[in-house]
Amino acid sequence: MSIRPVCAGNPMAKLIPIPVRRAAQASSRVEALVRDMRARSLRSAPDGTIDTRGRPLRDLRISVTDRCNFRCVYCMPKDVFGRDYPFLPHDELLTFEEIARLARLFKAQGVVKVRLTGGEPLLRKNIERLIEMLAAISGLDLTLTTNGALLARKAQSLKDAGLERVTVSLDALDDSVFRTMNDVDFPVERVLEGIDAAAAAGLAPIKLNAVIKRSTNEREILPLARHFRGSGHILRFIEYMDVGHTNGWRMDEVVPAAEVLKTIDAEFPIEPIDPNYPGEVADRDCTRARLSTDGKVYTCLFGTEGFDLKTPLRAGASDDALGDAIAAIWRQRADRYSELRTAATGALPKVEMSYIGG
Numbered sequence: 474m475s476i477r478p479v480c481a482g483n484p485m486a487k488l489i490p491i492p493v494r495r496a497a498q499a500s501s502r503v504e505a506l507v508r509d510m511r512a513r514s515l516r517s518a519p520d521g522t523i524d525t526r527g528r529p530l531r532d533l534r535i536s537v538t539d540r541c542n543f544r545c546v547y548c549m550p551k552d553v554f555g556r557d558y559p560f561l562p563h564d565e566l567l568t569f570e571e572i573a574r575l576a577r578l579f580k581a582q583g584v585v586k587v588r589l590t591g592g593e594p595l596l597r598k599n600i601e602r603l604i605e606m607l608a609a610i611s612g613l614d615l616t617l618t619t620n621g622a623l624l625a626r627k628a629q630s631l632k633d634a635g636l637e638r639v640t641v642s643l644d645a646l647d648d649s650v651f652r653t654m655n656d657v658d659f660p661v662e663r664v665l666e667g668i669d670a671a672a673a674a675g676l677a678p679i680k681l682n683a684v685i686k687r688s689t690n691e692r693e694i695l696p697l698a699r700h701f702r703g704s705g706h707i708l709r710f711i712e713y714m715d716v717g718h719t720n721g722w723r724m725d726e727v728v729p730a731a732e733v734l735k736t737i738d739a740e741f742p743i744e745p746i747d748p749n750y751p752g753e754v755a756d757r758d759c760t761r762a763r764l765s766t767d768g769k770v771y772t773c774l775f776g777t778e779g780f781d782l783k784t785p786l787r788a789g790a791s792d793d794a795l796g797d798a799i800a801a802i803w804r805q806r807a808d809r810y811s812e813l814r815t816a817a818t819g820a821l822p823k824v825e826m827s828y829i830g831g
Contacts, residue, residue, distance in 0.1 A: 522582045524772075524806035530583045530799075531760035535572060536829055537600065538592040539766045543620050544656040545644075547684055547713055551656050565767045569599075571786055573606040575764060576613070578796045582803065584762075586614040588640075592766070595623040601634040608635025616640065618682075622659060624667025632674040639671050640680040645693040646700055654690060668706070679706045685733060686713040687726040694736050702741065762803065763829045770799070771829050773808035779829075 523529050539561050544551040567575070576587055587607060594600060594617055607615050617631065618640040631639070643664055645651040651661035671679055681701060685691055694710065701708045710733045713726055737743055763771040768783025780802045785795060 522800050522803055524803055524808075526807060528758060528760055528806075530579070530762060530803045532586045532588070532762070533576065533579045533584045534588045534590050534761060534763045534829075535576070536590050536592065536764065536766045537572070537594045537597040537603065538566070540596050541591060541593040541620070542596060542622055542657065543593065543659065545620075545642075545684075546654055546656055546689070547686055561767055567764075567766065567768045567783060569603040569606055571768070571783070572603060572764075573610070574792075575768075575782060575786070575795070576607055577610055578792060578799055579762070579764075580610060580613060581796055582799050585612065586616070589615075589617040591618075593620055593622070595619050595627055601630050604631060604634040604636050618642070619667075620655070621664035621667040625663065625670045628667065628670040628674040628676060632676055636676060638678065638680070639676045640682060641668055641671070642684070643668075643681045643697070644683050644685075645690045646696045647693060650690050650693060654686075672706075677705070681706055681708045682711055683708065684711045684713055685728040687728050689726075691728050691736075694733055695740060698737050698741060759808070765829045769829075770802050772802065772806040774829065776808070776829075 541549055541554075543549070544554060576584075579587075589600070589604070589607075591597070597603070604615065604617075607613060615636055616638045617636055619642070621641045621643065624639070624641065628639075641664065643651075643661075644654045646661060648661045651664075652658050668679060668681070671677070681697075683690075683693070683697055685694065697708060697710075710730070712728065712730060734743065759773075763774065763776075764782075765771065765779055768786065769779025769781050771779050780798070782795065782798065785798065790798075
């Protein structure tokens with residue numbers, strides 16, 4: 474088992490967002506915009522696709538939908554994301570072809586791993602076709618994060634399309650606790666069936682993410698550890714995070730990683746393990762960018778502003794111009810949110826996790 478702390482980032486960092494403009498504008502203006510942003514970035518950034526803290530761009534999370542069939546209390550609470558919530562219209566979402574093109578351009582800047590996320594990515598119609606397109610890009614490690622609700626019937630088709638592994642959110646084994654946390658009365662047994670189906674399909678090693686919230690599911694830590702001990706799956710406990718503005722985050726509801734470790738160690742003596750890849754966890758090295766459902770790049774899960782790539786993409790910008798924009802965005806990055814997080818930072822403006830992917 475491994476303990477994963479929150480992602481590094483700094484919502485107070487100064488960003489240089491690409492202004493949103495109509496796609497009908499002439500491509501020459503888009504090219505000028507890209508050149509200007511690159512020039513401003515390079516004045517204060519080192520050569521190469523590394524950020525201001527020397528971190529390379531290696532991982533890309535792509536949100537393929539802002540919709541989800543769960544209403545988890547720490548992510549999409551039902552009192553906010555109700556039946557009348559204004560989710561993005563379909564024409565605002567990046568097409569599969571646009572996603573694949575941007576993935577190739579991110580790869581050219583150093584990305585070696587792409588993770589599809591959401592919302593719930595398995596809600597995106599014909600997601601297997603996108604996986605096929607991304608799997609055709611040589612040298613990319615292709616994974617997907619899911620709540621597991623649809624995994625039992627989709628695991629084999631995902632593997633056949635070229636997906637390599639899955640990460641499943643699983644916050645409790647106790648059915649009543651699990652139903653309370655997903656807030657749509659979904660049974661835990663169906664998620665466990667999905668995990669078994671993913672293992673049978675070869676989508677392994679499977680990672681299991683458990684978000685631990687004080688007075689909600691901290692008693693599930695040991696049952697989860699007992700259940701998956703020796704299974705070959707990677708169980709990861711995640712601190713309840715101050716993402717977005719809708720989850721009512723409070724510092725006193727966070728169960729610190731040290732407490733989780735102590736709880737497990739009392740029954741199963743544990744020791745640190747090496748990361749599966751550089752940048753796997755934030756306190757070692759954060760190398761992750763995020764592409765939102767509607768084509769904005771965020772350099773941190775806790776970012777306040779995104780960098781619009783959809784507008785120049787649809788206005789006819791060249792691959793070179795878009796690649797330069799991606800490089801410039803990363804080179805000015807200075808996020809280090811985990812070092813700054815306090816009770817006070819919870820009130821800072823942030824984008825919702827369901828929009829840019831967990």
